Amino acid sequence: MLIGTSFLISPTPPAVQHDQKYSSVHYDENSLASEVNMRSFYEAIDDYIAGNRDKIVITHVGDSHIQADFLTHEARTLFQKTFGNGGRGFVFPYRLVPTNGPLNLKTRYGGNWEACRSIIAHDNCNFGICGTTATTFDSSAYLRMDPNYYGDMNYEFDRMKLFYFQSPLTFDIRLLTKDSTPVEFDIQPVSESVSQVFFNSMQDSIWMAFEGGDQNKYFQLYGMSLENQNRGLVYNAIGENGARVTSYLRHTFFEEQLLALKSDLVIVSLGTNDGYMAESQFCKECFKDNYRKLLQRIREDNPRISILLTTPGDFYVRRRYHNNNIESMNLAIYELAAEFHTAVWDFNNVMGGTYSIKKWRDEGLARHDLVHFTEKGYLLQGKLLYESIMAGYEKRFD
Numbered sequence: 001m002l003i004g005t006s007f008l009i010s011p012t013p014p015a016v017q018h019d020q021k022y023s024s025v026h027y028d029e030n031s032l033a034s035e036v037n038m039r040s041f042y043e044a045i046d047d048y049i050a051g052n053r054d055k056i057v058i059t060h061v062g063d064s065h066i067q068a069d070f071l072t073h074e075a076r077t078l079f080q081k082t083f084g085n086g087g088r089g090f091v092f093p094y095r096l097v098p099t100n101g102p103l104n105l106k107t108r109y110g111g112n113w114e115a116c117r118s119i120i121a122h123d124n125c126n127f128g129i130c131g132t133t134a135t136t137f138d139s140s141a142y143l144r145m146d147p148n149y150y151g152d153m154n155y156e157f158d159r160m161k162l163f164y165f166q167s168p169l170t171f172d173i174r175l176l177t178k179d180s181t182p183v184e185f186d187i188q189p190v191s192e193s194v195s196q197v198f199f200n201s202m203q204d205s206i207w208m209a210f211e212g213g214d215q216n217k218y219f220q221l222y223g224m225s226l227e228n229q230n231r232g233l234v235y236n237a238i239g240e241n242g243a244r245v246t247s248y249l250r251h252t253f254f255e256e257q258l259l260a261l262k263s264d265l266v267i268v269s270l271g272t273n274d275g276y277m278a279e280s281q282f283c284k285e286c287f288k289d290n291y292r293k294l295l296q297r298i299r300e301d302n303p304r305i306s307i308l309l310t311t312p313g314d315f316y317v318r319r320r321y322h323n324n325n326i327e328s329m330n331l332a333i334y335e336l337a338a339e340f341h342t343a344v345w346d347f348n349n350v351m352g353g354t355y356s357i358k359k360w361r362d363e364g365l366a367r368h369d370l371v372h373f374t375e376k377g378y379l380l381q382g383k384l385l386y387e388s389i390m391a392g393y394e395k396r397f398d
Contacts, residue, residue, distance in 0.1 A: 016078065016383045016386065016387055018380075018383065022360075022363050022365065022380070023359070023363070024351065024352045024356050024359035024360055024363060024365075025350065025351060025352065025380070025384075026349060026350050026351075026352060026353075027350075027384075029346075029349055029350055030350050030384050030387060030388050030391075031388055031391055031392070032308070032343045032344065032345055032388050032389065032391075032392045033334070033337070033343065033344040033345075033346060034337055034338075034341075034342070034343045034344060035343050035392035035395070036343075037306065037307075037337075037341045037342050037343045038265070038306050038308065038343045038389070038392055038393075039306070040264070040304050040305060040306045041264050041265040041306035042306075042392070042393050042396060044056055044264040044265075045083075045393060048083065048231075054086075054229075054230075054231045054232075055086050055231070055232065055233070055234060055262070056079075056083055056086070056232075056233040056234070056264055057086075057089075057233070057234045057236070057261060057262050057263045057264050057265075058079065058233070058234070058235045058236065058263065058264065058265045058266075058267065059090070059236040059238065059258065059261050059263040059265070059266050059267070060072050060075075060235065060236065060237050060238065060266075060267040060269065061129075061238045061239070061248065061266065061267070061268055061269070061270075062238070062239045062243070062267075062268065062269035062270055063239055063240060063241065063242065063243040063244075063269070063270060063272055063273055064239065064240075064241040064242065064243075064272075064372065065239065065269060065272065065372070065373070065378070066237055066238065066239025066269055067094070067099075067100065067101070067237075067239030067240060067241050068100060068101070068102065068103075068239070068378070069101070069102035069103075069104065069105075069237050069239075070373075070375050070378030070379060070382070071378040071379070071381045071382045071385070072235060072237035072239075072382065073102065073104060073151075073237070073382065074378070074379045074381075074382025074383060074386075075235060075382040075383075075385050075386045076089075076153075076235035076237070077151070077152070077153060077382075078382070078383065078386040079233045079235055079386060080153060080232060080233050080235070082233075082390070083232060083233040084230065084231050084232030084233060085153055085154065085155075085228075085230060085232045085233075086227065086228065086230060086231070086232030086233050086234040087155065087157055087225070087226055087227035087228045087230075087232070087234050088147040088155035088157065088226040088227075088234075089225055089226065089227070089234040089235055089236040089237070089261075090129070090130070090223055090224070090225045090236035090237065090238055090261065091105055091145060091147060091223060091224060091225070091226060092130050092132060092222075092223040092224075093107040093109065093134065093143055093145055093221075094107070094132065095107040095108075095109065096109055096113045096115065096134040096143070096221075097115040097117065097132055097134060098115070099132075099241055100241070102237075103149075103150075104147070104149050104150055104151050105145060105146070105147055105149060106144075106145070106146040106149040107143075107144065107145050107146075108143075108144040109141070109142060109143045109144065110140070110141060110142050111136055111138040111140050111141025111142060112136060112137070112138040112141060113134050113135065113136045113138075113141060114134070114135045114136070114137075115132070115133070115134060116132070116133040116134075116135065117131065117132050117133075117240070118131035118132070118240065118243070118247045118248070118250040118251060119131065119240060119241070119242040119243055119244070119247045125220070126165055126193070126220065126222075126252045126253065127222070127250055127251045127252050127253070127254075128163045128193060128222020128223055128251065128252070128253050128254075128257055129163070129222065129223065129238055129251060129253065129254050129257040129258055129261075130222065130223050130238045130239070130240055130251075131240040131243060131247055131248065131250070131251050132222075132223075132240055133220060133221070133222060134220075134221045135218055135219065135220045135221070136171075136210075136218060136219050137215075137217070137218045139171060139210050139211070139212040139217070140210075140212075141209075141210060141219075142207065142208060142209040142210075143206075143207070143208045143221075144178075144205065144206070144207045144208075145205060145206045146204070146205040147205070147226055148204050148205065155226060156202045156203060156204050156228065157199075157202065157203055157226040157227055157228050158198070158199045158201065158202050158203065158227075158228055158229060159196065159197065159198050159199065159227050159228070159229065160196075160197040160199075160206070160224050160225065160226055160227065161190075161194060161195075161196060161197075161224060161225040161227070161260055161261070162187070162194070162195045162196075162197050162224050163193055163194055163221070163222035163223045163224060163225075163253070163257050163260075164193065164195070164219065164220055164221050164222060165192070165193055165220040165222075166189060166192060166193065166195065169216055169217050169218060170217065170218065170219060170220075171210035171211060171217050171218065171219040172210065172211035173187075173208055173209070173210060173211070173219070174208070174209045174210065174211060175197075175206065175207065175208060175209075176207040176208075176209060177203075177205075177207065178204075178205060178207065180207075183199060183203065184199070184200050185197050185198060185199050185200070186198045190260060191256050191260070192253070192256070193222060193252075193253040193256055193257060194253075194256060194257060194260045202228070206224075206226070222253065222257065223238075223257075225260075225261060234261075236261055236263070242273055243270065243273060244270070244273045244274045244290075245270050245271075245274055245287065245290040245291050245294055246274075246290050248270070248294050248297075249290060249293055249294060249297075254297055255297055255300055255301055258298065258301075258302070259301045259302065263302070263305060264305070264306065265305070265306045265307075265308060266298050266302075266305060266306070266307050266308070267307075267308045267309075267310060267345075267385075268294070268295075268298075268307065268308070268309050268310065269310045269312075270291070270294075270312075271287075271311070271312035271326075271329045271333070272312045272313075272315060272371065274287050274290075274329065275287070275312065275323055275325035275326060275328075275329050276315075276317060276323070276371075277317070277325070278317070278321075279324045279325055282325040282328065284328040284329070284331070284332055287328075287329060287332055288332040288335065288336060291332065291333070291336055292336060292339070292340075295307065295336060295340045295342070299340070306342075306343070307340065307342040307343070308342065308343045308344070308345055308389070309333050309336065309337055309342050309343070309344050309345070310344070310345045310346075310347050310385075311326075311329070311330045311333055311344065311345070311346045311347050311348040311349070312326060312329060312330075312347070312348060313347055313348055313351050313356075313357065313373075314326060314348055314351060314352070314353065314354060314355065314356045314357040314360075315357050315370055315371045316357060316370035316371065319368070319369060319370050322354070322355060326348060326354075327354075330346070330348055343392070345385060345388055345389075347381065347384075347385075350384060350388075357370050357371075358370065360373065360377060364376060364377075365377035365380060
């Protein structure tokens, strides 16, 4: 199979290399529930294979399991080795906030920046799709991002969707190369928080600086999507440490920026933080009602978009108490999947169900906080997610 070319028949996914099989993982149950609801996404793949479109776009939103980009990096790599490299997709310079970000995205910055996060109740500002905002009032501030820091994929780009607040008080931007040479670009506003930037040559990194001016001016950044004009797939990873479903409901420009990403599939991985509490404090119907509002926002401008809900994995509270809210959350997710006609990847079941987090820890797949996973554990999840989605696609040809 040639990567990035038109297929005459359904693609054969590259064999996923599992370094070893783990006794705690239910490999034989790694499939999607209600996969018929992936029809729109699978038809987008069909159209891509037939040469009727140039891009396939997946947008994966979630919490800390997504922000670090281990799971999503593995899934992105596997999908792009199947369908071609359509670009790095959404990125945010998390070091500005400061918090952890993808290891494969090198970020440097200068000047004074202020952070605003939707998970913090008293932080009140505009939030973009990822719920983290970086603002500078310093005209000497700058930002450098290198999406080619390491890895076996080339993420050079010749276009960029820039997510930032646009007003008469917004700094004008300058874009430079690594050696400080000005870059020629054309910027075209799309909406209040989205502009499309076109370069006249391929770029391997971004260096953004600002034009000086009135002391009341500022620049408020919500992220950017680095893209190319090649045929291929884009996998956007959008995560926020500590995020609950209610955090995403605070994102001012969520619908606007999701629409700009032109997604064919939205994967939602939330619930860990929503259920991280005593069983007596958890309200299933509250969780379900908030999740319903988020799904309504996703579908508002994208009525035909495919949505895949993932169940939160098994975890403990304060490393001592097994979280008995998981069953209620998973039930709510299945009920919403039926209501909104979405598919479900039951990761909780695939990882082994109740108390399986300890087995994952013992096998080197989960951390000792009994909530998060090791890099090896996240990479395994990325493989399993890719396999489940592609198995559903291939099943249509049986």
